[in-house]
Amino acid sequence: MSSPNITLKKRLLFILGVFTFFTVILVVRIGWIQIANGQEYQQKAYEQQTNNRTISPKRGTIYDRNMKPLAMSGSVETITIDPQIVRDSGMEADKVAAGLAEILEMDKDTILKKINKQSQYELIKKKVDKEVGSRVRQWKKDNEIGGIFIDEDTKRFYPNGNIAAHVIGFTNIDNDGIDGVEKMMEQYLKGIPGKILSEVDASGMELTMGEEKYIQPQDGNNVILTIDETIQYFAEKALEKAIADNNVINGGTAIVMDPRNGEVLALTSKPDFDLNNPRAAPKGKDASTWTGTSVEDVQYLQKTVWRNKAVVDTYEPGSTFKPVTSAAGLEEGAITPETQVTDATVKIAGHSINCWKPNAHLHETFREGVYNSCNPVFVRLAQQLGISKFYSYVKAFGFYQKTGIDLPGEAGSIIHTKPTEIDMATASFGQRFQITPIQLIQAYGAIANGGNLITPHVVKEVVDDSGNVIKKFEPKVVRSVISRKTSDTLKDILKGVVDVGTGKNARIPGYKIGGKTGTSETRENEQLLVQGKNKRYIVSFSAIAPTDNPVICVLVVLDYPDVYNPGGGMLVAPVVGKLIDEILTYKGIEKEYSEDDKKLLKQEVQVPDVKGKTVSEAIKLLKQNKLEYKIEGSNTDLNATVQEQTPKTTAILHENSMVILYTYKPKNEAEAMVPNVKNKTIDEATQAFKKAGINIVINGTGTAVSQEVDAGKTVKKGSTVEVTFRNIFED
Known part of the structure; x- marks a missing residue:
């Protein structure tokens, strides 16, 4: 039979052992939290004690080879709220929603739902113009409402509309590149977002004496293209005209490249789109029912105007x-x-x-x-x-x-x-x-x-x-x-x-x-x-x-x-x-x-001013300029005075073109019927126009395929009509 002292000692040792065991476990656990997971918990505590808002970086500019901007970012603002602070500001949530909705041109109920959420951050509207942001800022101040934030943001602008659309590409609402160079060079253009950090209590309320920390965003780098804006413009207009002139149903493409280095100087594909509104309804689609965001709409855009045919x-x-x-x-x-x-x-x-x-x-x-x-x-x-x-x-x-x-x-x-x-x-x-x-x-x-x-x-x-x-x-x-x-x-x-x-x-x-x-x-x-x-x-x-x-x-x-x-x-x-x-x-x-x-060349000359001169003097001056003449009216006296001429002075004509001389003041200048010269050679067409007293402007070589003014219509004698000539080949 053990003595009472021994029993007591055993009990004390047992209690001490249990206490020591749990103490060791607690120390190990604390050590694990502090050492192994310390950084993670420190970050969580920091996040709990701070409220942060993202500041978008300025996306890099895209330039042509001559440093002309093709895509650039302008300053706008983003409106966000801390719902709890807004609700505790004193104004009814419904009135806050109504006020913001009026300024931002949004649906009030959409904003109200966000105000009533149990969160610390809600996005209200992105890419708001500076003027609108200032109105929100003033309205917030006048009504002493907290928890509404108007922060810096950027928006993409394309100064040339649809020029080089398929090369440049475009971005989404978050400024992420989703097509063209905007997509391919995303890593360089994007930049790194900044933040505004403010201290809050456990309930998420900003501390009155808390500090606000601003982390500057890092703007994106700029991309210089091989594209030459001027050559791109030439290519775009040439392709547009060719499509219109020939009633081209499925569009086309034009590429200009420097063969010495592979640099693409121009690349265009038609149909195309306005980079500032890439989701707009394409030609032939009903704009009233078009959204540009549905699966069907996006698929149609991808098959048509977004499609880079080159x-x-x-x-x-x-x-x-x-x-x-x-x-x-x-x-x-x-x-x-x-x-x-x-x-x-x-x-x-x-x-x-x-x-x-x-x-x-x-x-x-x-x-x-x-x-x-x-x-x-x-x-x-x-x-x-x-x-x-x-x-x-x-x-x-x-x-x-x-x-x-x-x-x-x-x-x-x-x-x-x-x-x-x-x-x-x-x-x-x-x-x-x-x-x-x-x-x-x-x-x-x-x-x-x-x-x-x-x-x-x-x-x-x-x-x-x-x-x-x-x-x-x-x-x-x-x-x-x-x-x-x-x-x-x-x-x-x-x-x-x-x-x-x-x-x-x-x-x-x-x-x-x-x-x-x-x-x-x-x-x-x-x-x-x-x-x-x-x-x-x-x-x-x-x-x-x-x-x-x-x-x-x-x-x-x-x-x-x-x-x-x-x-x-x-x-x-x-x-x-x-x-x-x-x-x-x-x-x-x-x-x-x-x-x-x-x-092949026909030298261009400027028509001299022969009004007020005698017919003889006018003829001499016209011949000096390699121009022919025709006297209109019954008075062909070489000493008669030229009262009017067609074309007028400073007009540009080809050599051997005709100037009509009037020895009287006509109420209406003489007119002539335009001949039909389709399928005629240049010489045949020239003679037909000369016989009618009309000047011909020759475009191309070969056989006449079209004329600027339809046959049978009347024009002033001495005026010009362009005729297009082409060499006919099937291949």
């Missing part, structure tokens, strides 16, 4: 691909420019391949075969090369891979993986496979620059606000495709295509332009014919200029022109020619006129 659409290039076949043949020594060839029908696998011309050119040099765009010539050349060698060049020119352009959504080509001889035959002249426009202009860049395939790109560099370069995007040479000798030979041949071949409508006196037309039918033809519509064609023209020292490659593609003659040489070549003229003139490249160019 990068995400594939098409059959048609004859614009023939220079690739030519390059392969010249590089391999299978052909020379002067090799005699024939364009007689080629029969392969039960198919007959003919020249586009009903009466074939038959025997010609290879150079002439390219000028005339004879399909059989290219089929026979491909056969000489063989399937393996021919497709090795197709691959080398980049048609089996994406270009890697720094724009989103680039499509890959749809091209033969196990080609047969008939596949090769049709591919030799650009049919029955599909590529993107950006792939084609990349290939033309290699032909132009001496043989190097270079990755096209739209971003030049990233800089900070001080101009320091953060990142520079250097040209990337993918591979060497052909020799400089082949490049020079092919450029000379392509110049002949424009000078005397199917691309003649692109000719601009003074500039050496090389290029190739293209026309292809789509596979939708049967369906269109059932609907009673014209066949759907895609027409294009791809060019290099100047051919002796190329600084630009230009490609224009029109998808489904609804006109009688859909040929690329007819519809697109003059568009590209005029565009090249504008670009090279803008870049300060002087014209060098050959003897043939001089024959």
Whole structure:
């Protein structure tokens, strides 16, 4: 039997052991909390004791290559609330909601629901104009309401509307880039948000004596593009006019690239959209029912106006691909420019391949075969090369891979993986496979620059606000495709295509332009014919200029022109020619006129003022200015005084144009009926207009296809009427 002292000691030891055990556990737990998870709990305590509001950084500016702003951020404000503080401010929640709703043009019930929430932060409205923010600030002060915060924010603006829309892209309400360069360069443009931190008690109320801490946002960096705003404008207007003039149903695309470094100077796709309102109802949609945010609306936008046809659409290039076949043949020594060839029908696998011309050119040099765009010539050349060698060049020119352009959504080509001889035959002249426009202009860049395939790109560099370069995007040479000798030979041949071949409508006196037309039918033809519509064609023209020292490659593609003659040489070549003229003139490249160019030129002269002079003096002055005359009225006395003239002084006319002289003061100037000169040559049309006493303004060469004033209408004698002439080619 144990003594009472021993029992007591045992009990005390037990209690001490239990106490020690729990003490150790508590110490370990406290140590775990303080040491292992100390930082986490410290952060939670800090968050509980502070209330923070985000300050959006200023998104970086996007500039063109000449530092003209294309996308910029303006100062706006964001309205937020702390619901608990608002409710404790003394004014009824319903009245607070009503006041804010009136200023912000919002639904009162939406704001009221947020005021009644059990939270410390609720967003009321983003991107509020400064003037509206000031009104909220004054209203809050006048009514002594706490818990309403008006904080700095930024909003994206695009000063040029729809110019370069598919290149620049746009942002969402949170200033996140969701298309174009805005998306691709998000990491550089975005910046780092700042914060406003204020101390609060356990219930979330701001402490009266608490400090407010402002953490400055870090603005985004600026992006400089390779795009030239002026050249972009030229390309946009040229494409818009071509689409309107030819009733193009599915829009089109135009690309201008510097072949020396792959820099894209202009890229446009139509239809397009206003960057300041990218979700607006597209043409043909009812604006009253359109939201721009529903799944259906967004899908429609993505398929139409948001679609960058230059990068995400594939098409059959048609004859614009023939220079690739030519390059392969010249590089391999299978052909020379002067090799005699024939364009007689080629029969392969039960198919007959003919020249586009009903009466074939038959025997010609290879150079002439390219000028005339004879399909059989290219089929026979491909056969000489063989399937393996021919497709090795197709691959080398980049048609089996994406270009890697720094724009989103680039499509890959749809091209033969196990080609047969008939596949090769049709591919030799650009049919029955599909590529993107950006792939084609990349290939033309290699032909132009001496043989190097270079990755096209739209971003030049990233800089900070001080101009320091953060990142520079250097040209990337993918591979060497052909020799400089082949490049020079092919450029000379392509110049002949424009000078005397199917691309003649692109000719601009003074500039050496090389290029190739293209026309292809789509596979939708049967369906269109059932609907009673014209066949759907895609027409294009791809060019290099100047051919002796190329600084630009230009490609224009029109998808489904609804006109009688859909040929690329007819519809697109003059568009590209005029565009090249504008670009090279803008870049300060002087014209060098050959003897043939001089024959095409008609010197412009200013009409002198002959009113008040005698007829004899007027005639002498007009002849000095290389102008002709016609006296209107019965008085033909050389000493009679000229009372009126048409055109008036300072008007600009071509040499040998006519000025009407009046020896009396006419109440109404004499009029003449405009003749019908459609399908006439330039000489025939000129004579017809001269006979009528009307001056002709000649646009282009070849045969008259349209006239500014319809035949049968009357105009003042001596006035001018523009007539458009084109060389008619089917290819």
